[in-house]
Amino acid sequence: MVYKFDPISWNGTIFLLAEWHMSGDHLEYRRANKPIPASYFPKSLTVDEAAQALPDIFHTYRGLIVFSERARALMEERAPGQVEFIPVAIHAEPDIARQLQLASAYYFINVLGRAQRFQWLEMPVDPFPIREDGIQRFGTKHDYLQWKLRPRLSGEPLIWRESWWQVDNKEYRGHVDVLVEDILWHELDAKFPDQLNPMQVGTSIAPSPELSV
Secondary structure (H helix, E strand, O other), X not given: OEEEOOEOOEOOOOEEEOOOOOOOOHHHHHHOOOOOOHHHOOOEEEEEEEOOOOOOEEEEEOOEEEEEHHHHHHHHHHOOOOEEEEEOEEXXXXXXXXXXXXXXXXXXXXXXXXXXXXXXXXXXXXXXXXXXXXXXXXXXXXXXXXXEEOOOOXXXXXXXXXXXXXXXXXXXXXXXXXXXXHHHXXXXXXXXXXXXXXXXXXXXXXXXXXXXX
């Protein structure tokens, strides 16, 4: 089984960050299914308000995820080399810091793992406009319960972004979401309860001949 990797908390829920920004067009790197340069991430974040302790795993905003040192250690043990950790200092006024119960260190994560496990010909897709190159591109439907993936092969990452797949003049792109194998998801959920949304993805099926890897 596979899950979308989706922390429950993000900026504006149980905590509020002061204004900050990424440098460079990090979305272009994601669209190209390439690692985001570490230099694009801010060096520090400031928490202006907090309703409770800061989670070990959270979004700054959707698509950008921060791990505490505790979460980093577990990920490094279970999925070494599959995630890059970019240090970020988190600051707050003393009263807010006490509420946050800050960990020893925090990191933006940049998922380096790549795999091609979507069974594109077996699931509904959304077409994109055809560009000048004549290639018809497709993306995943919003309803992740309709997604279909082949089982994980030995040596493939436990956490990854989906690599693009092309056949003839059709290209399929599923790189937007971070996906995580169930064994790792359950370990993270057990260690950091109530911090991840339980978003199990569709079904696992054997690959069709057209999608052999």
